[in-house]
Structure formats: C-alpha cells, structure tokens
Amino acid sequence: MKILDHDIKIGDISKNHENLKISANVAQDNGFKAEFSLKNLSNTSNFVEEMELGEFDSSESLFMNNFQSWGLCTFVKPEKIFASISNMKSQLGFMATPIPEEFKNGIVSDYFIATDKEFAGFLSSEAVHPYFLWQNGIIKIKVYVGKELKPGEKIELGTLWFSQYESLEETLNEYAKRVADLNQPKTGKPVFGWSSWYHYYLDISQESFIKEMELSKTLNLNYELFQLDDGYEADIGDWLETNEKFSNGLEFLAKKVRENEMIAGIWTAPFSVSESSKLFKEHSDWVVKNENDDPLLAYKNWNKKIYALDTTNPDAQRWLENIFSALKDYGFDFFKIDFLFAAMILGKRYLNVTPVEAYRMGIETIRKAVGESHILGCGAPLLPSVGYVDSMRIGADTAPYWNDADLGKPNAKYSIRNALTRNFMNDVWWTNDPDCVMARSNDTELNRDERMVNVYTSALLNGHFLESDKLSVLSKDDVCFLKSALNFRSGISHVKFIDTERYVILSKKTINGDLISFVNLSDSLWNVKIENFSNLLNEKIDGFFVSYPSMKEANLFDSQSVNPHSILMVLHRGKRKVVREDEKKKDGRDFHYYGSDES
Amino acid sequence: MMELRHNPITDEWVLVSSDRQKRPVQPSTNTCPLCPGGAEFDRNYDLAVFDNRFPSLEIDAPDVERPTDKTFKNDPSFGKCEVVMYTSNHNSSMSRMPIGQIEKLVYVWEDRTRELAKEKRVKYIYPFENRGKEVGATLSHPHGQLYAFPFIPKRVQAMIEAEKKYHQEHEKCVICDIVESELKVHERIVYEGNHFVAVTPYFSSFPYEVHIYPKRHISFFMDMMPQEKFDLAVVLKIITSKYDSLFDEEFPYMMTIFQSPVNPIMKDFHFHIEFYPPKRDKNKVKWMASVETGTWTFINPSTPSEVAMQLRNALYVV
Numbered sequence: 001m002k003i004l005d006h007d008i009k010i011g012d013i014s015k016n017h018e019n020l021k022i023s024a025n026v027a028q029d030n031g032f033k034a035e036f037s038l039k040n041l042s043n044t045s046n047f048v049e050e051m052e053l054g055e056f057d058s059s060e061s062l063f064m065n066n067f068q069s070w071g072l073c074t075f076v077k078p079e080k081i082f083a084s085i086s087n088m089k090s091q092l093g094f095m096a097t098p099i100p101e102e103f104k105n106g107i108v109s110d111y112f113i114a115t116d117k118e119f120a121g122f123l124s125s126e127a128v129h130p131y132f133l134w135q136n137g138i139i140k141i142k143v144y145v146g147k148e149l150k151p152g153e154k155i156e157l158g159t160l161w162f163s164q165y166e167s168l169e170e171t172l173n174e175y176a177k178r179v180a181d182l183n184q185p186k187t188g189k190p191v192f193g194w195s196s197w198y199h200y201y202l203d204i205s206q207e208s209f210i211k212e213m214e215l216s217k218t219l220n221l222n223y224e225l226f227q228l229d230d231g232y233e234a235d236i237g238d239w240l241e242t243n244e245k246f247s248n249g250l251e252f253l254a255k256k257v258r259e260n261e262m263i264a265g266i267w268t269a270p271f272s273v274s275e276s277s278k279l280f281k282e283h284s285d286w287v288v289k290n291e292n293d294d295p296l297l298a299y300k301n302w303n304k305k306i307y308a309l310d311t312t313n314p315d316a317q318r319w320l321e322n323i324f325s326a327l328k329d330y331g332f333d334f335f336k337i338d339f340l341f342a343a344m345i346l347g348k349r350y351l352n353v354t355p356v357e358a359y360r361m362g363i364e365t366i367r368k369a370v371g372e373s374h375i376l377g378c379g380a381p382l383l384p385s386v387g388y389v390d391s392m393r394i395g396a397d398t399a400p401y402w403n404d405a406d407l408g409k410p411n412a413k414y415s416i417r418n419a420l421t422r423n424f425m426n427d428v429w430w431t432n433d434p435d436c437v438m439a440r441s442n443d444t445e446l447n448r449d450e451r452m453v454n455v456y457t458s459a460l461l462n463g464h465f466l467e468s469d470k471l472s473v474l475s476k477d478d479v480c481f482l483k484s485a486l487n488f489r490s491g492i493s494h495v496k497f498i499d500t501e502r503y504v505i506l507s508k509k510t511i512n513g514d515l516i517s518f519v520n521l522s523d524s525l526w527n528v529k530i531e532n533f534s535n536l537l538n539e540k541i542d543g544f545f546v547s548y549p550s551m552k553e554a555n556l557f558d559s560q561s562v563n564p565h566s567i568l569m570v571l572h573r574g575k576r577k578v579v580r581e582d583e584k585k586k587d588g589r590d591f592h593y594y595g596s597d598e599s
Numbered sequence: 600m601m602e603l604r605h606n607p608i609t610d611e612w613v614l615v616s617s618d619r620q621k622r623p624v625q626p627s628t629n630t631c632p633l634c635p636g637g638a639e640f641d642r643n644y645d646l647a648v649f650d651n652r653f654p655s656l657e658i659d660a661p662d663v664e665r666p667t668d669k670t671f672k673n674d675p676s677f678g679k680c681e682v683v684m685y686t687s688n689h690n691s692s693m694s695r696m697p698i699g700q701i702e703k704l705v706y707v708w709e710d711r712t713r714e715l716a717k718e719k720r721v722k723y724i725y726p727f728e729n730r731g732k733e734v735g736a737t738l739s740h741p742h743g744q745l746y747a748f749p750f751i752p753k754r755v756q757a758m759i760e761a762e763k764k765y766h767q768e769h770e771k772c773v774i775c776d777i778v779e780s781e782l783k784v785h786e787r788i789v790y791e792g793n794h795f796v797a798v799t800p801y802f803s804s805f806p807y808e809v810h811i812y813p814k815r816h817i818s819f820f821m822d823m824m825p826q827e828k829f830d831l832a833v834v835l836k837i838i839t840s841k842y843d844s845l846f847d848e849e850f851p852y853m854m855t856i857f858q859s860p861v862n863p864i865m866k867d868f869h870f871h872i873e874f875y876p877p878k879r880d881k882n883k884v885k886w887m888a889s890v891e892t893g894t895w896t897f898i899n900p901s902t903p904s905e906v907a908m909q910l911r912n913a914l915y916v917v
Contacts, residue, residue: 476844476914483916487697511697542825546793549917551833553793553826575825578706588659589650594707596645 001056001118001162003034003141008054008162016041020149022051022157030174031119031163037156040149048145050099051157055140059115062134063168067098067110068341069380069393070408073421075500078107078134094345095299096408098129098355098381099144106135111383112175113139114168121175123159123182125383127354129344130158146346147354169496172424180428183386188374190391190431190464191334192486193225193265198400198436198468199443204231205245209253213260215471219479225334226257227265227466236302237279237309239268239323254331263374265334266327270320271343271362272298275305279319286316288347296347299339308342311362312351320362324369333373337366340380356384363388376433376464382425391431391464394422398435398454400444402565412446413521413565416457420503420519423461423495432463439482440469449566455481456567457519459488460507461495484549487512488569496536502526502562506536514538515548518560518568526562530554530570540574547571601655602663603749605672611753614676616655633740635687646700646707647684648745654680656746658718677720679747683707684740692730692741692849694839698917701832708745708856709820709828715747716861723748723755723860731851733877733884743854751860758857762867774869777801778812787907790837794830797838799907804897806885807845807852807876807906809838818859818868833917838874840915846881853877 001008003024004015010032014023019042026034036053040046058078065073085092085103092100102108112121113132120141122130128143143157161178165171179185194216196204209228216223232250234241242249250266257264273280273287280287280295287307290296298308310316324335344359353361359381367375367388377389385392395418397410404411419434426432437455438444446454458465467482474482491510495503501522508514516533520526530545534556537543545554548569554560562568576596583591600617632638639649650657656678663673685704686696693701712724728743729736751759765773781787781798789797789809797811811834817823823831842850853875859868879885879900891897 480844480914480916487917511699513697513699544826544829546829546833551792551830551837551917573825573829576703576706576828578703578710580710589652591649592647592711593642593644594646594648594703594710596703596706 001054003054008032017051019046020048020051022053024053029161031161034160034162035156036143036158036160037154038145038149039154040151043151045148045150047148050102050142050144053141053143053157053160055138056118056120056162057115058134058137058139059117061116062109062139063114064107064109065112066096066408067129067131067381067383068095069378069382070396071096071110072406072408072414073394073418074406075497076107082107082134093299094341095379098341098344098346099131102131102133102142106133108133114165114171115139117164118162119165119168119171119175120160120162121179122383123161123179124386125158125356125381126360127155127357128157129354129356129381130160130383144346145354147357148352169424169494173494176424176428179383179386183429185386185429186388186390187427187429188390188431190462190489191224191263191374191466192222192489193227193263193334193464193466194221194223195227195229195265195436195466195468196231197229197267198398198438199440199470200231202231204229206248206253210256212471213257213262217260219471219474221471221479221482223262223467225263225265225466226260227267227334227336228253229267229336230269230338233268235277235279236269236272236274236304236306237277239270240326241278250327250332251330258331263334264332265336266332267336267338268323268327269339269342269379270323270337270366271309271311272339273307273309274302275307280307283316283319286310286313286319288345288349290347293348296345298342298345301339306339306342308345308347309362310349310358311343311365312349312353312358314350316350317361317365320365321369324366328370328373334376335366335370335373336376336378337380338378340377340385344381344384356381360384360388377430378433382429386429389430391433392425392429393433393435394425394463395419395435398438400438400440400446402446402450412450412454416453416519417501417521419457419461419463420495420505421497423493426461426463432461433466434458434461434463436466436468437482437485438469439467439478439485440474441478442473442475443470447565449563451481453519453521453565453567455485456488456517456569457505459485460491460505460510460515460517461493462489462491462510465489488515496533504533504536506533508538512548512571514572516570516572518562520562520564520566520568523564525564527559528562528568529557529559531556537572540572541577543572543574545570545572601657601661601676603674603676605674607670607672609753612674612750614655616653616676618653631689631738631740633682633684633738633742634689644684644687646686646703648681648707648711649684651680651682651744656680656748674749677749679715679721679745681711681745681747683711683726683743683745685743686741689740692839692843693728693835694843694850695916696741696836698829698832698836701835702829705820705823705828705831709823711745712820712858712861715745718747719862720749721747722862723751724858725752725755726856728852728854730854731849731877733851734853736851755857755860759860759865759868762869766867772816772867772869774812774871775816778814782814786904789841789907789910790834792830792834794827795834797834799903799910801903803899803901803903803906804891805875805877806879806899806901807842807874807910808903809874809910811835811838811872811874813870817870818864818866819870820858822870835872836917837915838910840917841910841913842874842876844913844915845909846878848881851877
C-alpha cells in the first residue's frame with residue numbers, strides 16, 4: 001500500500017502537488033490510521049477538485065459501496081462491471097455518483113472498500129467526499145474537495161482506516177464502530193409503521209389515508225407510525241401546499257393520526273425543486289447553478305427537471321427551516337426526507353463551500369427546525385449524514401416484483417440484499433430502514449417465498465418495519481403472516497456473507513427467541529447444514545432446533561434445502577433458566593417473581 | 600365465612616368462601632390491579648405468581664365451627680389459591696403472547712407444582728384459566744390461577760377411576776390409547792406438534808372443546824423435557840390463536856390443566872389440558888344448564904370431526 005506515493009510507514013508523510021501540500025499522519029491502530037489534510041501553498045486562490053491520497057492492489061473480487069441510500073453494497077468483479085457499464089457512463093447522473101467524471105476512468109466505491117484480504121474505509125465525510133477508484137487492478141484512494149482554497153487555507157480531508165482482515169463481517173462491524181466514535185450518531189428505537197407509498201404511490205388521497213388508518217385499528221395492527229408519502233404536495237418544492245386530493249390540508253391529517261395515538265409521519269424531498277414549482281418560479285436564484293449561472297439539473301423525476309436547493313443561501317435556509325417548523329407545528333413528528341443527494345451535487349453555490357459541507361448545512365437546518373423529532377434520510381449520502389439522521393434507508397426502493405438490474409432501481413431482491421450487506425450500520429450509525437414490506441398476496445408478482453424473504457428479513461434485521469399495503473385487500477392469511485413476522489423483531493442480528501446472493505442471519509433475543517436464518521436470493525437451490533454454522537451459535541443447555549414456520553424439530557446434522565428466493569428459519573432453543581424471587585407482603589401474602597435471561 | 604363443606608349426597612367437597620363477593624370486576628387498563636403499579640404490584644414483573652387476595656383455600660386456614668348435626672361434615676379451607684400472571688402487558692393474552700413467554704409460563708407452572716407439593720397436606724394442584732366475561736373472568740389482564748386442594752376433586756377422581764378401569768380392561772393407559780387412535784384416524788386432530796397433539800375429542804362435551812395430550816406418557820410438568828415444554832408452548836399458542844381467529848374476536852374459554860395428584864403421586868395419570876369454550880357459534884353461548892349441571896351429562900350440538908376441520912383451517916399467528 002502506498003500513501004502519498006510512499007510505502008506506508010508510521011509518522012508524517014507529505015506530498016506537494018501544483019502548489020498544494022497534502023499531509024498525512026499515519027499511526028498504527030489494528031492496521032493503520034491515516035489523517036489527511038490539504039493546504040494551499042500559493043498566493044492565489046485555488047479551486048480544488050479530486051485529490052489522490054494513495055493506492056493499493058485490488059483483488060479479482062471487491063466489496064464495494066455506493067455513496068447513497070439506494071446504491072449497491074456488495075461483492076463485484078470490477079473488470080466485469082467496468083465492461084458492462086461502458087455504454088452507460090455518459091448517462092450516470094448525480095443520483096448514481098457525486099463524481100460522474102470518475103466513472104470514465106474506472107469503478108468507484110464510496111467511503112469504504114474491501115479486497116479479498118484488506119479493508120479500507122474513511123471514518124467521516126465532514127468536508128470532502130472520500131472514495132476509492134478501481135482502475136486496471138489498482139485501487140486509488142481519493143477525495144473530492146470541490147471548493148476554492150484561499151492562499152494558505154488548510155482543510156482536513158478526513159481519516160482513513162486500513163486493515164487486513166480474516167472476517168469481513170467483523171471488520172465491517174469494527175469500521176462502523178470507529179465511524180460512530182467519531183461522529184456522535186443518533187440511534188433511536190426502530191418503529192413499526194404504515195406508509196402510503198407501495199400501494200397508492202402518487203394516487204394517495206386524504207380519504208384513502210384516513211380509511212387506511214381506521215382499518216388498521218380494526219385489524220389490531222397497532223402501528224406506532226402512520227406516514228404519508230409522496231403524492232399530497234402541490235409540486236416538488238411546494239411542501240405546505242397540498243393538491244386537490246388533500247382538501248383539508250396537512251394539519252388536519254397530522255391531527256387525525258395523533259388522535260389515533262400514532263406518530264404522524266410525512267415525506268418530503270427538501271433539497272429538490274421542480275422546474276414547475278412555485279418555489280422555482282419565485283426563487284430561481286435559490287438553486288445550485290452551472291458554470292453559466294443557469295440552474296443545474298440535479299436529476300429528472302416526476303417527468304420534470306429537478307434542481308437542487310442551494311442550502312448555503314441564507315434565504316433558502318430560512319425557507320427550509322420555516323417549512324419544517326410549520327410541519328412540526330402541524331403535528332408531524334417523523335420526517336422522511338428523500339432525494340437528499342441533490343444537496344451534494346457539484347455546482348456553484350452562494351457560499352464557497354464543498355458539496356459535502358453544503359449538504360451538511362442543509363440537513364443541519366432541518367435538524368434545527370425539527371428538534372428531537374425523528375428524521376429518516378433517504379436517497380442520502382451515507383457518511384456525511386451520520387449524526388444528523390435518526391434512521392436511514394440503506395437500499396434501493398423495494399417493489400412488488402423480484403428482480404431488476406442491480407442499479408439502484410426499485411426491486412425486491414436488491415433492496416433485501418442491501419439490507420443484509422449494510423446491516424452492520426444498523427443501530428451503530430442510525431436505525432436502518434430496509435424499505436417497506438408488503439404482506440399482500442394479491443396485486444403483487446412476489447410469490448409466498450419471496451414475500452417471506454421480504455417481510456421476515458426486515459423483521460429479523462430489526463431496523464424500521466414499515467408496511468405498505470392497502471389494508472382492505474389484505475386477506476386474513478396476509479394479516480396473520482404480517483403479525484407472525486412481528487414476532488421476529490426486537491432482536492440483535494448479525495449477517496454472515498456466503499456469497500453475493502446467499503446470507504446467514506444469526507439473531508439473538510427476537511420476540512420468538514434466538515434463531516439462525518438462511519437467505520437465498522439466488523435462482524438455485526441451496527443445501528445447508530446447521531452444523532456448519534454451529535460455532536456461531538450461543539451455547540445452550542440441552543439445545544435443540546425447530547424449523548419455522550412448520551415448528552418441526554430440526555437436526556443439526558441434516559442437510560436442508562433453501563429454495564430459490566426464500567428464507568429458511570430455524571429457532572435455536574434450549575432449557576430455560578427461569579429464576580424466582582420470593583417476597584412476603586405486609587398482609588402476609590406470598591409473591592413470587594419469575595424472570596429469565598432470554599425471550 | 601371460609602370452610603370446606605362436604606356434600607353427602609354426591610360425596611364431594613364444596614369451597615365456601617363468602618369473601619369472594621368483594622372481588623373487583625373488569626376495571627379498565629389504568630385501574631387494573633394486575634398491571635405494574637396497580638393495587639397488587641408496586642414493581643414491574645415479567646411473570647409472577649401471588650396469593651389471591653380473595654382465596655377459597657389458604658395455608659393458614661381459619662378453624663371451623665363443627666356442625667352440631669352429624670349428617671354434615673366440614674373442614675378448614677386448607678390449601679392455596681394463587682394468581683398466575685402471564686405477562687405484565689395488559690393488552691396481551693395467551694394467543695398474543697410470544698411463544699417464549701408461554702414457554703416460561705410452562706416452567707412457572709412446573710415450579711409452582713414442585714413447590715406446592717412440598718406441603719404434604721396438598722393432594723391436588725390444578726392450574727387453570729378463565730378467559731372472558733362469559734366464563735366469569737373478573738379481570739381482563741392476562742392471567743390464570745392455580746388451586747392447591749387438600750383433596751382430589753371429584754372429576755379428577757373420576758378420571759383416575761376411569762383410567763384404572765380402562766387399564767384393567769386394556770392393559771394400557773387410556774390417554775395413550777386415545778393419542779394413538781387419534782393419530783391413526785386423523786379426523787379430529789386440530790394441530791399436531793412434535794410432542795403434543797391437540798384434538799377435538801370423540802366425546803367432546805362442548806362444541807369447541809379441545810384437548811392437548813402429550814404423545815409420551817407423562818404425569819407432571821416435572822416430567823417434561825425442554826423440547827416438550829417448548830412444544831407445549833407452541834401448541835397452546837396455536838390453539839388459542841386459532842380460537843381468536845374463528846370469529847375474529849377474543850374467544851372465551853376455560854383452560855384446565857390436569858396432572859397427577861401429589862402426596863402421593865400417581866404415575867398412571869396422563870397429563871393433559873382441556874379447553875372448554877362456552878360458545879357454540881359467534882353469537883351463541885353453550886350454557887351449562889340443567890342437564891349439564893344437574894346430571895353431569897352434556898348435550899353437544901356439534902360434531903367433533905367437523906369442528907376439528909373448522910379449527911384446522913382457522914389461521915393463526917405464531
């Protein structure tokens with residue numbers, strides 16, 4: 001491994017590059033930890049783009065990560081990917097990467113990367129965007145700055161942790177903890193809620209929303225959260241103005257949800273401004289610009305051009321704060337904020353700050369407005385969000401169908417895959433949101449096995465558990481299916497990677513106790529033996545195994561088949577340690593309190 | 600007034616306990632005496648057992664005034680009436696409790712049986728649950744009860760006699776044979792677990808009566824291995840969940856647990872659980888009326904095999 005063109009060594013290393021000085025302080029820390037900084041040595045201001053900090057050798061397969069919620073996190077063969085996306089490179093927009101130019105040169109993994117024996121990850125993204133560029137068998141360690149440095153100005157580029165590993169899963173856990181130690185994350189309680197998106201999509205109306213809420217009571221679903229998703233607003237950017245389907249406005253709906261003793265949740269895309277919105281018409285100067293000072297296209301969606309709010313503009317900041325203060329005043333207490341990458345696009349802003357700093361200013365403004373209310377980030381740059389959001393979407397949108405290309409587009413398979421590969425972030429950086437589950441057996445292309453993977457994997461991983469169905473079309477069986485899945489929440493789960501499509505989840509203390517689950521996302525049968533994973537299980541007195549949901553006893557040594565697109569769940573039980581505490585009351589009556597060390 | 604009175608006509612004991620009239624009736628959640636912080640609990644708990652504030656039997660039973668006429672007989676109300684708290688969650692029930700919580704309850708029943716049997720005057724330990732107003736449950740917080748009798752109750756005695764008679768005739772345990780037959784015929788099985796089987800008996804007294812039998816001949820909770828305790832929890836969860844699913848309501852029932860007498864034990868006794876739901880349809884109650892109460896003869900208006908099918912098809916949450 002090389003740092004600033006030197007073989008890695010403990011101590012200070014530096015390198016001069018076009019009047020810029022890059023410095024590194026390298027220390028040993030279960031591997032190496034390198035703190036980087038950058039200084040403008042010239043007498044003139046200097047706009048800095050990407051900087052190369054070092055390099056190391058690649059392996060044939062890499063564990064790579066995209067910068068934002070929807071992007072992939074998985075093992076890839078970079079040569080294959082590079083070839084397969086060669087005709088797409090010109091189409092890669094800011095949704096796919098904050099640095100589209102780099103994909104012309106290779107394949108990018110943001111924030112962290114692992115070869116077959118080495119792991120490298122940045123511990124924060126406070127000012128610059130850190131990434132790794134695979135190019136012709138070499139991994140380059142890079143950061144994107146995107147700011148004009150004044151003469152003599154120095155900025156911190158962040159800290160890289162580099163380690164050789166035996167277990168990638170354990171190393172990811174250690175990496176997550178190191179990031180958490182540096183960024184003061186917010187982690188709250190995962191919630192069970194309902195979202196309007198995956199049945200109604202943009203067709204949600206005030207009447208449907210209220211009807212669903214009433215039905216949830218009849219079905220005794222006991223949601224903690226009822227969340228209105230996209231479809232209520234007059235336009236993207238005009239968040240307080242509802243369209244004709246929401247005649248009584250947002251305050252009315254928030255009040256209804258609270259009357260039903262649930263948390264009122266609302267979706268917005270606060271850094272997105274549609275070309276047709278009132279906001280854009282009245283304040284076109286509040287968006288990020290291109291070199292010609294024209295509004296810069298952030299992305300296209302809703303059949304519209306979407307521009308990015310310039311979160312460094314004080315007037316735009318005030319507007320943003322007022323929007324969220326108003327929503328909070330209406331009674332909303334859970335804010336799903338989407339398409340957040342928009343605030344981090346490369347472009348001209350009011351202030352001379354980096355795109356990452358601009359993003360953090362935007363999200364900090366929202367946090368200030370909502371106080372301790374819950375923020376769920378979505379479509380968000382991951383590392384700069386640690387400490388600002390309570391929860392984070394960590395995969396592509398799910399869908400009522402199984403497969404699509406692994407490009408961050410909606411589908412069930414890769415949404416679940418990311419929930420598994422990014423599980424190490426859950427309850428360390430934030431509460432993971434693996435996206436909604438759908439319990440419905442109609443109006444879906446998912447078969448029973450695929451629905452079970454979708455619903456039970458989410459329950460086991462114990463991030464948010466948001467359901468998105470039209471409740472009136474759920475069969476009684478669907479409702480039992482959903483309620484049964486709730487019995488696998490509240491545990492602590494670790495995921496072992498077998499390969500890109502097969503995973504083992506080890507769960508402790510779920511409501512239904514400890515279990516081992518085998519998730520097969522592939523198209524072929526997977527034969528497993530519990531025995532092969534017994535070293536990962538807790539010791540239990542008189543331990544035994546019971547398959548779920550058949551509840552038939554399973555043998556440690558028997559080979560069991562995991563069907564394609566399915567999950568095999570095996571409860572691990574044993575003799576219970578029930579302890580009794582006796583108490584004699586003043587009236588002479590005996591009381592005995594019983595407790596146990598597990599569910 | 601608290602004493603045992605003997606009925607010389609039927610040769611059975613009656614528990615006379617006039618204080619029980621003072622029991623509370625269905626308070627709301629915020630006044631529930633069984634919730635943590637309620638009248639009975641100044642602390643939180645997971646599962647708990649405590650002496651009933653209004654017992655029919657107690658260890659320090661008051662002396663009784665003997666009847667002057669020798670036709671009549673009475674005795675002190677020696678024994679124990681305990682309340683068994685399944686969970687601190689007021690809105691739960693056996694059907695909604697996690698399997699692990701029911702499994703713990705099985706361990707608690709075992710512990711109570713072992714503890715109470717240490718008192719040599721206790722002859723029979725009987726855990727049970729009354730669920731729903733229809734069967735006289737006075738508090739909705741999920742709980743059961745447990746009576747430690749100083750005698751073997753009449754119906755249990757009848758079971759013992761019947762088992763003896765059957766054994767003499769067939770040289771086998773009656774319930775072992777029932778289990779074997781039900782598993783062979785497979786008409787009345789509601790749910791078959793690894794170690795327990797739930798059936799609507801051939802001879803059901805109540806329309807929705809279900810019995811849970813261990814497949815192995817065991818007499819007590821103490822005989823159960825960990826796998827059996829877990830399986831019993833699974834079967835209890837599934838049966839009560841199916842009950843709730845039948846009419847989409849909290850299904851009322853009496854759950855009665857029969858194990859061997861103690862002091863001395865009777866190893867021939869086959870442990871089992873009987874559920875007697877008082878319903879014959881969604882809005883119809885099966886009353887314990889003159890025939891049932893007066894003659895101990897039940898008129899069952901349904902066919903057990905049909906009910907078994909109905910319950911087999913009923914969905915459940917597990």
